[in-house]
Amino acid sequence: MLRVLLLGVLAPAGLGLSASPGPQPRGSQCVEHDCFAFFPGPATFFAASQACEQLGGHLMTVRSSVAADVISLLLSGDSGDSPRLWIGLQLQHGCDDPGRLGPLRGFQWVTGDNRTSYSRWARLQVDGTTLCGPLCVAVSEAGALASGEPAWEEQQCDAEADGFLCEFHFSASCRPLLVDSGAVAATGVAITYSTPFRALGADFQALPVGSSASVEPFGVELECAARRGEAEARWGREAPGAWECSVENGGCEHTCNRSAGTSHCLCPADAALQADGRSCATASAEQSCEELCEHFCVPNPNVPGSYLCMCETGYQLAADEHRCEDVDDCLQVPSPCPQLCVNTQGAFTCHCYPGYDMVEGECVEPVDPCLGSNCEYQCQSVGQTDYRCICAEGFVPSPQDPHRCQMFCNETTCPADCDPNNPDSCQCPDGYILDDGHICTDIDECENGDCPDACRNLPGTYECICGPDSVLAGQVATDCDPTKLNGDNESDSDSGSGEPPVSPTPGATSIPSPVGPLHSGVLIGISIASLSLVVALLALLCHLRKKQGATRAELEYKCGSPAKDVVLQQVLTEQTPQKL
Numbered sequence: 001m002l003r004v005l006l007l008g009v010l011a012p013a014g015l016g017l018s019a020s021p022g023p024q025p026r027g028s029q030c031v032e033h034d035c036f037a038f039f040p041g042p043a044t045f046f047a048a049s050q051a052c053e054q055l056g057g058h059l060m061t062v063r064s065s066v067a068a069d070v071i072s073l074l075l076s077g078d079s080g081d082s083p084r085l086w087i088g089l090q091l092q093h094g095c096d097d098p099g100r101l102g103p104l105r106g107f108q109w110v111t112g113d114n115r116t117s118y119s120r121w122a123r124l125q126v127d128g129t130t131l132c133g134p135l136c137v138a139v140s141e142a143g144a145l146a147s148g149e150p151a152w153e154e155q156q157c158d159a160e161a162d163g164f165l166c167e168f169h170f171s172a173s174c175r176p177l178l179v180d181s182g183a184v185a186a187t188g189v190a191i192t193y194s195t196p197f198r199a200l201g202a203d204f205q206a207l208p209v210g211s212s213a214s215v216e217p218f219g220v221e222l223e224c225a226a227r228r229g230e231a232e233a234r235w236g237r238e239a240p241g242a243w244e245c246s247v248e249n250g251g252c253e254h255t256c257n258r259s260a261g262t263s264h265c266l267c268p269a270d271a272a273l274q275a276d277g278r279s280c281a282t283a284s285a286e287q288s289c290e291e292l293c294e295h296f297c298v299p300n301p302n303v304p305g306s307y308l309c310m311c312e313t314g315y316q317l318a319a320d321e322h323r324c325e326d327v328d329d330c331l332q333v334p335s336p337c338p339q340l341c342v343n344t345q346g347a348f349t350c351h352c353y354p355g356y357d358m359v360e361g362e363c364v365e366p367v368d369p370c371l372g373s374n375c376e377y378q379c380q381s382v383g384q385t386d387y388r389c390i391c392a393e394g395f396v397p398s399p400q401d402p403h404r405c406q407m408f409c410n411e412t413t414c415p416a417d418c419d420p421n422n423p424d425s426c427q428c429p430d431g432y433i434l435d436d437g438h439i440c441t442d443i444d445e446c447e448n449g450d451c452p453d454a455c456r457n458l459p460g461t462y463e464c465i466c467g468p469d470s471v472l473a474g475q476v477a478t479d480c481d482p483t484k485l486n487g488d489n490e491s492d493s494d495s496g497s498g499e500p501p502v503s504p505t506p507g508a509t510s511i512p513s514p515v516g517p518l519h520s521g522v523l524i525g526i527s528i529a530s531l532s533l534v535v536a537l538l539a540l541l542c543h544l545r546k547k548q549g550a551t552r553a554e555l556e557y558k559c560g561s562p563a564k565d566v567v568l569q570q571v572l573t574e575q576t577p578q579k580l
Contacts (some may be wrong), residue, residue: 021052022051022198023039023041023051023055023198024039024198024200025037025038025039025166025197025198025199026038026039026040026163027073027402028074028195028197028199029070029073029074030173030205030206031066031067031070032210033169033170033171033172033173033208034069034167034168034169034170035075035167035168035169035170035195035197035208036060036070036071036074036165036166036167036168037165037166037168037197037199038074038075038085038163038165038167039051039163039164039165040083040162040163041162041163042160042161042162043086043160043161043163043164043165044157044158044159044161045059045086045090045136045155045157045158045159045161046157046158048086048161048163048164049086049088049110051164052164052165052166052167053167053195053466055168055194055197055198056168056196056197057166057167057168057169057197058088058110058111058164058166058167059086059087059088059110059164059165059166059167060087060088060089060166060167060537061087061088061089061109061110061111061116061167062116062118062120062152063115063116063117063118064091064116064118065118065149066117066170067118068118068120068149068150068553070077070146070266071085071130071139071150071165072149072150074151074165075141082140082141082142083139083140083161083162083163084139084140084142084153084155084161084162084163085138085139085140085161085162085163085164085165085534086136086137086138086161086163086164086165086409087139087152087165088109088110088111088167089104089107089108089109089110089135089136089137089152090106090107090110090133090134090135090137090157091106091107091108091131091133091134091135091136091154092108092133092134093134094132094133095130095131095132095133095134102114103116103119103376104116104119104287105121105131106131106133107135107137112115112148117160117568118300119152120149120150120152121151121152121364122151122152122153122155123154131154134157135154135155135156135157136154136155136156136157137152137153137154137155138152138153138155138161139152139153161465162311166197168196168197168208170196170208170209170210171209171226171229171231171233172208172209172226172230172232172233173206173207173208173209173224174206174207174208174209174211174224174233174234174235175205175206175220176191176193176204176205176206176207177191177213177215177235177247177248178247178248179191179215179246179247179248180246180247181244182246183246183247187217187410188217189215189216189218189246189247190202190215190216190217191213191214191215191216192213192214192216193207193211193212193213193214194211194212194214195207195208195210196208196211197208205442207224208224209223209224209225209226209233210222210223210225211223212224213235215247218243218244218247220243220244220247221237222235222236222237222243222247222248223235223237227294228294231330235248235251236251236320237251238318238319238320238493239319240276240277240278240319240320240321241263241264241265241277242256242263242264242265242277242278243263243280244258245257245258245263250263250265250278251265251278252265252266252278253265253267253278253280254266254267254271254280255267265277265280267280267357268280270282272306273276274292274321274322275309275320275321275322276320276321276322279292279322279541281306281307289307292307292309292322293307293310293311293322294311294322294323294324295309295310295311295312295324296309296310296312297309297312298310298572308503309321309322309324311324312324312346312499313346314326314327314329314346314347314348314362315327315346317449322465326343326345326346328343329341329343329347330342330348331349336348336350337351337352338352338361338362338363339351339352339353339356339363340352340353341351365551366384368381369381369382369383369384369385369386369387370387371390373387373403374403375387375389375403376389376396376403376404376405377389377390377391377392377405378390378391382518388497389402389403389405391405392405394407394408394409394414394415394417395407395408396408406429407427407428407429407430408429408460409428409429409432409440409442409459409460410459410460411442411459412441412442412459413435413439413440413441413442414428414429414432414439414440415438415439415440416428416434416437416438416439416440418438423438424437426438426476428440429460430460431443431445431459431460431461432460442457442459444457444462445457445461445462446462450464450478450479451464451465451480452467452470452480452481453465453466453467453470453480454467461478463476463477463478464476464477464478464479466480466482467480485510492504514523526567
């Protein structure tokens with residue numbers, strides 16, 4: 001039969017104890033390694049569930065009559081009128097026939113299962129009606145059955161009950177401290193216990209591992225702890241040596257001796273006091289050496305019964321010289337990490353500040369992708385491994401060589417690129433001509449008749465819309481003559497504006513060096529020469545037209561009409577004799 005360990009009905013206010021933040025249990029009990037606590041106060045099912053989880057447990061599961069007896073004991077100390085208390089049983093959304101779903105009628109424990117050998121419903125629906133959620137279960141003595149056991153009642157989950165029952169599981173427990181009766185009578189020893197789930201008081205039958213005890217007036221602070229793999233816990237503390245002998249024999253394994261106001265532990269003649277100042281080791285201790293040390297035990301062959309505990313890397317011996325505790329490597333000076341150190345159990349990890357990379361244990365700034373680039377103007381990083389070349393205002397990367405820059409203008413006029421040391425030396429992009437000294441003006445190729453059919457001028461370039469007589473009829477090109485398009489067209493491609501420069505998509509290697517247009521002096525010379533040639537051609541044409549007009553007049557005069565010839569002949573005939 002399971003042994004019920006009564007922890008008692010606790011009343012912190014009656015004991016003069018200050019209540020710690022959070023819900024305080026009014027009563028608690030333990031059954032083997034499971035502890036249960038009653039928390040009073042109005043709460044919804046979800047608020048109660050959250051409160052239990054914050055204390056390391058969950059709402060109580062009632063799977064047997066033993067758990068039901070625990071509830072009766074917890075409620076027996078309550079002076080209220082049969083409070084309704086939440087337990088960890090709920091029905092999720094949906095409807096189903098409760099007759100087909102076993103003793104829990106489709107409900108589930110908050111632990112996610114529906115195992116049970118016990119149920120005590122206040123109302124059983126046997127008429128075949130369905131039961132729909134969400135619903136939660138509260139237990140109350142008001143609806144107790146004939147057996148006298150508290151009954152379960154379905155409630156709306158958002159309703160407020162009078163309290164709730166929490167369940168906690170622990171690996172082991174300690175019995176209450178043993179104190180010498182003579183010391184209690186002489187000094188009035190007072191012991192105050194505190195459990196991990198906030199139960200406070202002095203009257204306990206058992207305390208779970210993790211509980212603490214304060215003994216006044218000796219100022220002794222002890223903790224209930226269990227060694228690894230042990231089911232039984234014991235009271236102790238990290239500081240080595242004995243405490244007050246009247247309390248748990250001072251923690252001594254053999255004898256506690258108090259002299260000169262100080263307590264000491266003594267061992268039998270065939271045993272030696274160990275490093276914790278409370279344990280004794282005999283010649284047979286070699287056989288249990290590994291059980292005494294948390295990690296490693298090294299017997300001393302020269303001293304029978306003597307041994308030394310050692311810890312794994314990243315740990316150090318605790319004050320009792322037997323347990324091992326983690327070493328915070330990040331507190332070392334100098335730090336084991338170049339920048340950021342994060343301690344872990346038995347080890348540590350190194351991290352770098354943002355913007356740095358861990359390379360062979362060192363934090364280094366990532367290599368600038370622009371390092372070693374041959375961009376003519378500026379280099380811009382793209383991510384951590386790529387870059388692109390950018391140009392100054394008025395320039396774009398050259399399509400043929402993205403590392404270099406060329407002038408670019410997408411309007412009819414743009415400022416010229418002038419030498420700051422020689423303001424008269426200015427350059428314009430292809431397809432523009434220097435105008436007004438410092439302004440680049442778009443050349444209108446359509447006025448020059450570069451297109452045989454329709455022409456559309458664009459900033460820095462132009463488009464020909466080929467007519468029906470062209471092989472490229474209906475297409476847009478810079479020349480509608482297929483012989484020029486298919487042949488070697490290098491000389492033509494250099495005339496006019498050319499195609500407008502297109503800024504290439506930045507790549508892993510891109511950027512500038514302005515390819516300047518023709519010098520303004522060269523453009524002026526070409527313009528003067530062209531003008532002179534046009535003037536000469538016009539003069540020649542005019543001369544030819546005049547000469548042709550004189551000849552035609554002479555011919556017309558000579559061959560104008562026979563009548564005129566006859567008259568002239570007569571005149572000449574009449575005048576000739578007179579001269580003779």
